[in-house]
Amino acid sequence: MNGIGSYGLHRGTFRNSYFAAGIALTLLLAVTAKYLAMLPVLGIMGQLVLAILLGIGVRAAAGIPQGVMSGAGFSAKRLLRAGIILLGMRLNLGDIVQAGPKVLALAAINLVFTLFTVYGLSRWLKIDKRLGLLTACGTAICGAAAVAAIAPQIKATDNETAVGAATVAILGTVFTLVYTILYPYMGLSASGYGIFAGATLHEVAHVIAAAVPAGQQGADLAVLVKLTRVAMLVPVALILGLIESRRERRQQSLTLADGLAEHCITESGGSSDRHKLTVPWFILGFLLMSGINTLGMIPQEAAADMITLAYLLLAMAMAGLGLGIDLKTFGHMGRKPVIAGFIGSVGLSLLGFMLVHWFGLA
Template identity: 35%
Template sequence: MTMTTDSSNFSAKSSLRDTLLPHLRPALTIVPGIALATIIAFGANLMRGIPQIATFSPMILAIAIGIAVRNLVGTPSSVRPGIAFSMRRLLRFAIVLLGFQITLTQLAAVGAKGLFIVAGTLVATFVFTLAAGRALGVERKLTELIAAGTSICGASAVVATNSVTEASDEDVAYAIACVTIFGSIAMFVYPLLPRLLHLDSHAYGLWSGASIHEIAQVAAASFQNSQRAGEIGTVSKLARVLLLAPVVLTLSLVTRFTVQRTREQSARPPLPWFALGFVAVVAVNSVITIPGGAKSAMISLATFLLTIALAAMGLETDVSKLYAAGLRPAILGALAFLFIASFSLVVIKLMG
């Protein structure tokens, strides 16, 4: 009787193992890559404790560390599945969670005029960058990434846009380098200009929020002027972040239409569901009072997941391919930066 029971138990366990293993193996293959990207993300957050580095976002630091690891040490094949998972699934989930940063009430604080300035500057900058990219002979996909990063919200916009553009990891790294460099320049130069340009706190905050690349850079530049400028700058920047969803959706529809016209039906890119999820989270966040602790946790999780995704992109980036792109994309990034800074300033002045 005992032998029969033992045999039955062994058979049941074997059957359960045979059933579960095929499902567990794919999940286990992504663990090494996710673990490596997560370790880099933790390191990037720890590095922000260094005063000279604190002005850079953990996302920027993570991609820099990832690039260093890839090109100085190398990445084994065992981490590739997890890196790919981090760059796609984790990234898209993080972008959905970014919606917890924004409520429609916050956007109302900018006013109709301010929102018009922010939206108008974004559209004008995106269109200008696309045209300038064509004139300079910069590859279309890289041009779109630089346009998105400059006009919307820096590294987050670059990686979100790439879900539709599907550029190489080197193009993503190049675009992020552009928006990081020129956004950092703005962060240090802008606080020197309000008096020279005759900008009060409200106008200066609006200018900062409408034209500087990263949220952290906007906060650093605008709060140096005053609390009022910092608040207006932050909310103006969040209005730009909200426009990430319609821009990505528009790019997706344009891409699908273009591919459809060439009759490559099977190659049509899917609609970016995460952009719709982002809008849905903003709507929920606007009508439901979410406890401060829970909201803060969601925003922190979104930032950390984005940091993991950027670390993964760094681990896939070959520096030699960045050099091969040449200086023209950097020139494009500079022109886009100068355009968004000057265009937004002129519009703010004209609209009072």
């Protein structure tokens, strides 16, 4: 082999080694986050949140070579979609239907209220539209997992995704602690408190942690109501994907109107992109896995293993996002989303508390 060919081979080997090292680093951070989440206090934050924070911390402490970041980026994008698909195994659509119309109405009202409130506050605070949407969806649906699922639909950047996920994670942790402290003074039954927590808290991990004082009955109801909100991720993602696709087509039409020769583009085949819809295949995969779980096509033990793998892949994705953001960027981008998310979360808690009483679920 000549010198040039040998150089190219070695360079490709090094590139592949760095790429693999990036994936391995996200795996290491994800596993570390899982074990840290078993500790009493850190358990409230959950594996996904801790994985983001570990990624941010490693980058701040040591820096990450560009080659390694390519592997981390693979985890943040590709493994993210695989994790979302497998996460569908957590949903049993039959349980959600059996929960009754009141629980479904409660979850839907809270979701719509929070989406519009947080997004409206974000626009008022002049937060970037995509970051505002991510913060709103994360607060309204299921925290970091919702942010990660919605981000590709609206073409959010890695920085926006990481900041949005970290924002709702921090707020969810704070509200979990507040709920636990206030539980004895809320005047809710164990089941009422479980429904309230499931309908208003951000992450599944937050709901589980906050529902502990209500015992097994309260915890079971809390998770059921929370998963009802998680199921609403599918229609929200589909709607946002459609809106983004229409926005892109409108922008292309305006560009053509400004002087591009549209007939030339049509003849060259370029206009076909104008009618291309964003296909959220991973969201459809999420729904498909939910259907498989609902029909009992996979044994419970295998389903549990798939859910564990889903959270591992999602944690690797969150670690990859964390590795891609520095503290200066988060400090610059994260303040206003925290304000919008906090006000929206307070409103969500108050509305959820009132609805639990109005629907006779207290």
